[in-house]
Amino acid sequence: MNQNENTIQGICCEVDTCKYNDGHCCCTAHNITVKNRMALMGEETMCDTFEEEE
Secondary structure, three states: OOHHHHOOOOOEOOOOOEOOEOOOOEEOOOOOOEEOOOOOOHHHOEEOOOOEOO
């Protein structure tokens, strides 16, 4: 199976403890939700899909 088949194209994840991070900074969630609609800069946003890896 191609590694990219289970990733969201164009979404990079730097959170090593997220269960959806495939270890290559790619997100494997089926979809994501990003919160903080008042954000002015990217670092003010947060991925609401995050789940800590067990």
